[in-house]
Amino acid sequence: MNPTDNHYPTGESFRKSLNGRYRIASIWQAIFFSALLIALLSLAALLYNVVDGAFGYVAFEYKNDPTEFTAKPLDDLNKQELLEILQTNLSSGAYTKLDNEKTMEKRSKSVLYTLVLERLIQVDTKKTWSMTDSILRGNEIKAEVAKKYPEAKLEFRSWLTPVFLTTPMSSKAEFAGVRTAILGSLWMVGIAILFALPIGTGAAIYLQEYATKNFLNRIIQTNINNLAGVPSIVYGMLGLAIFVRALEPFTSGSMFGITDTNGRTILSAGLTMGILVLPLIIINGQEAIKAVPDSLRQAAYGIGATRWQTIWHHVLPNALPGILTGSILAVSRAIGETAPLIIVGASTFISLDPEGPFSKFTALPIQVYQWTTRAQTEFHAIAASAIIVLLILLLTLNAAAVIIRNRVQRKY
Amino acid sequence: MQTNETPEYAIETKDLSIFYGAFKAVSDVNMLLEKQKITAIIGPSGCGKSTLLRAFNRMNDFVPNSHVTGEILMRGQNLYGSNIDPVEVRRSIGMVFQKPNPFPKSIYENIAWGARINGFKGNMDELVEQSLRGSALWEEVKDVLQKSAYELSGGQQQRLCIARTIAIQPSIILMDEPASALDPISTLRIEELMQELKKNYTIIIVTHNMQQAARVSDYTAMMMLDKEGSRSGTVIEFSETKRIFTNPKDKRTEDYVTGRFG
Numbered sequence: 093m094n095p096t097d098n099h100y101p102t103g104e105s106f107r108k109s110l111n112g113r114y115r116i117a118s119i120w121q122a123i124f125f126s127a128l129l130i131a132l133l134s135l136a137a138l139l140y141n142v143v144d145g146a147f148g149y150v151a152f153e154y155k156n157d158p159t160e161f162t163a164k165p166l167d168d169l170n171k172q173e174l175l176e177i178l179q180t181n182l183s184s185g186a187y188t189k190l191d192n193e194k195t196m197e198k199r200s201k202s203v204l205y206t207l208v209l210e211r212l213i214q215v216d217t218k219k220t221w222s223m224t225d226s227i228l229r230g231n232e233i234k235a236e237v238a239k240k241y242p243e244a245k246l247e248f249r250s251w252l253t254p255v256f257l258t259t260p261m262s263s264k265a266e267f268a269g270v271r272t273a274i275l276g277s278l279w280m281v282g283i284a285i286l287f288a289l290p291i292g293t294g295a296a297i298y299l300q301e302y303a304t305k306n307f308l309n310r311i312i313q314t315n316i317n318n319l320a321g322v323p324s325i326v327y328g329m330l331g332l333a334i335f336v337r338a339l340e341p342f343t344s345g346s347m348f349g350i351t352d353t354n355g356r357t358i359l360s361a362g363l364t365m366g367i368l369v370l371p372l373i374i375i376n377g378q379e380a381i382k383a384v385p386d387s388l389r390q391a392a393y394g395i396g397a398t399r400w401q402t403i404w405h406h407v408l409p410n411a412l413p414g415i416l417t418g419s420i421l422a423v424s425r426a427i428g429e430t431a432p433l434i435i436v437g438a439s440t441f442i443s444l445d446p447e448g449p450f451s452k453f454t455a456l457p458i459q460v461y462q463w464t465t466r467a468q469t470e471f472h473a474i475a476a477s478a479i480i481v482l483l484i485l486l487l488t489l490n491a492a493a494v495i496i497r498n499r500v501q502r503k504y
Numbered sequence: 505m506q507t508n509e510t511p512e513y514a515i516e517t518k519d520l521s522i523f524y525g526a527f528k529a530v531s532d533v534n535m536l537l538e539k540q541k542i543t544a545i546i547g548p549s550g551c552g553k554s555t556l557l558r559a560f561n562r563m564n565d566f567v568p569n570s571h572v573t574g575e576i577l578m579r580g581q582n583l584y585g586s587n588i589d590p591v592e593v594r595r596s597i598g599m600v601f602q603k604p605n606p607f608p609k610s611i612y613e614n615i616a617w618g619a620r621i622n623g624f625k626g627n628m629d630e631l632v633e634q635s636l637r638g639s640a641l642w643e644e645v646k647d648v649l650q651k652s653a654y655e656l657s658g659g660q661q662q663r664l665c666i667a668r669t670i671a672i673q674p675s676i677i678l679m680d681e682p683a684s685a686l687d688p689i690s691t692l693r694i695e696e697l698m699q700e701l702k703k704n705y706t707i708i709i710v711t712h713n714m715q716q717a718a719r720v721s722d723y724t725a726m727m728m729l730d731k732e733g734s735r736s737g738t739v740i741e742f743s744e745t746k747r748i749f750t751n752p753k754d755k756r757t758e759d760y761v762t763g764r765f766g
């Protein structure tokens with residue numbers, strides 16, 4: 093080929109071929125953009141679906157007329173008056189029981205108000221509507237209620253309320269809350285991280301800083317990577333076999349003189365979740381340790397540091413933000429897991445706050461799962477509210493991870 | 505005082521070969537390095553200069569599957585002997601790397617840490633000042649000792665790394681292209697500093713810069729792949745720097761130092 097020959101298009105034909113290239117580029121750009129759009133739309137649909145369920149009209153009747161208990165409108169009663177109504181109308185046995193659970197005087201006004209509704213007036217929910225229906229078909233709904241349930245009151249309400257967050261479980265959707273479930277989830281996650289963080293970090297350090305690249309260690313590494321992808325239900329089976337059954341004396345607390353539980357405790361659930369997130373914590377920890385540059389290790393070794401001094405004073409402090417961020421993200425996976433908890437044996441109905449690692453427990457996803465399987469639509473509404481609580485918890489954890497990552501910026 | 509007839513040797517290599525797995529990177533090096541002199545190691549890229557240098561303080565131990573044959577003797581002891589702890593070797597043979605690598609800590613702490621982990625019992629403030637003076641950095645940083653070392657310029661960082669090394673009072677300092685990441689002025693300062701340091705330390709420096717080798721070193725080791733087709737490097741000529749640059753014995757050395765090769 094003669095170097096002076098020109099085999100490239102010039103002038104008009106160059107411009108034409110360039111336009112062709114631009115056309116292909118813009119087609120691909122449109123394809124990538126639609127991919128993004130689909131992803132965003134599905135996210136929006138998910139959020140909309142949850143929010144749609146948690147707000148809306150509800151038609152309900154009072155079984156007992158409020159005027160039987162008080163002359164005033166219910167909403168105008170103060171705390172003292174509510175207390176008196178409960179005292180005079182509840183059977184003394186029922187009142188003492190409530191008082192023993194938590195002193196009545198110490199309960200807030202909204203809690204007492206709820207008790208009056210739940211125990212005395214007794215609300216009977218007839219029907220609930222989604223937020224969209226409530227907004228778009230308000231008049232139709234009003235007409236329907238007037239015709240079908242002439243006695244009923246119609247109210248636009250948010251099922252997600254402060255009371256919802258602070259009341260325990262109840263068999264009536266109107267009075268059920270997620271307090272027990274939130275506490276259960278937090279206990280569980282706490283135990284999981286206390287268990288998995290030190291072990292996971294230790295394993296990551298070993299694999300990254302000590303293990304030589306031999307056959308055995310490669311197998312271990314591969315298996316850890318695979319374990320991170322094992323379906324969570326398998327971890328549930330493991331937890332059932334090991335923590336609930338084999339280690340029952342420990343997990344039930346009978347070793348420590350606690351007698352009223354079996355192995356299906358918060359401790360078992362927390363340890364199961366700990367094992368579930370362990371591979372993720374190890375892998376994230378390894379990545380964080382890998383990100384510490386070798387030049388730093390060499391600097392330390394070069395002035396006579398031992399391996400341990402190098403790890404403890406340089407590798408670990410510099411990897412710590414990464415390790416913490418990775419662990420929080422791993423744990424935020426655990427908080428939404430349902431399957432292992434069902435297998436390990438979360439209680440579906442429990443109204444007492446967990447008192448410690450040896451308590452029976454429930455957790456947010458269990459509550460959601462349980463409520464969505466009920467036939468009455470009001471349970472679907474509180475399930476949606478519980479999902480919102482779960483999502484907020486997740487976002488808080490993820491935000492914490494991002495904040496840690498940004499606060500401690502890379503120094504090297 | 506040493507006399508010219510009986511030079512004292514800081515370190516000696518005997519039939520030293522260095523392997524990465526089955527690959528022999530450096531073969532059969534025999535050198536006697538004089539105390540309180542600067543020895544430069546020069547040679548084309550990939551001939552094993554860094555490998556040889558790292559063998560002196562057992563930094564190659566961190567490369568999986570690497571090993572050496574032959575001996576490196578210091579005060580009559582083989583540094584690779586079974587009774588020798590590599591940590592002890594690194595404590596008495598310090599190293600300064602090509603890229604400045606201070607710790608992400610304060611200037612003060614960069615020097616104090618090495619002293620502390622090696623069980624230093626004296627006055628730390630004094631040691632820090634003395635080391636920084638020794639590396640000609642004191643005047644520039646004496647008021648900002650608590651500042652992060654990462655806020656220093658590259659040249660200052662490299663001098664801090666030298667200060668960190670001399671703070672643990674090694675007997676030999678290894679330098680692997682210590683000025684290659686620096687501008688000419690910083691380079692000059694490091695070179696001046698080496699002349700100062702040589703009063704107390706034996707220095708071995710790897711450099712690609714012929715002028716630098718000629719300017720600063722007393723002895724020069726010329727390394728090269730030992731023969732056609734082989735990938736092992738070896739020292740083909742080792743003598744006084746003046747000689748290497750004016751009257752080399754080996755044709756390849758002459759070609760290399762005059763820039764006709766490599």
Ligand SMILES: Nc1ncnc2c1ncn2[C@@H]1O[C@H](COP(=O)(O)OP(=O)(O)OP(=O)(O)O)[C@@H](O)[C@H]1O
Pocket residue numbers: 524529548549550551552553554555556567735
């Ligand atoms: N960690 C290692 N593992 C395996 N082989 C290595 C390793 N480090 C260096 N080598 C090989 O050893 C030989 C010598 O490398 P070395 O880094 O000592 O050369 P050098 O003379 O310092 O080169 P340069 O002037 O480019 O720094 C090269 O062939 C290189 O590929």
Ligand SMILES: [Mg+2]
Pocket residue numbers: 553554555
């Ligand atoms: Mg090199």
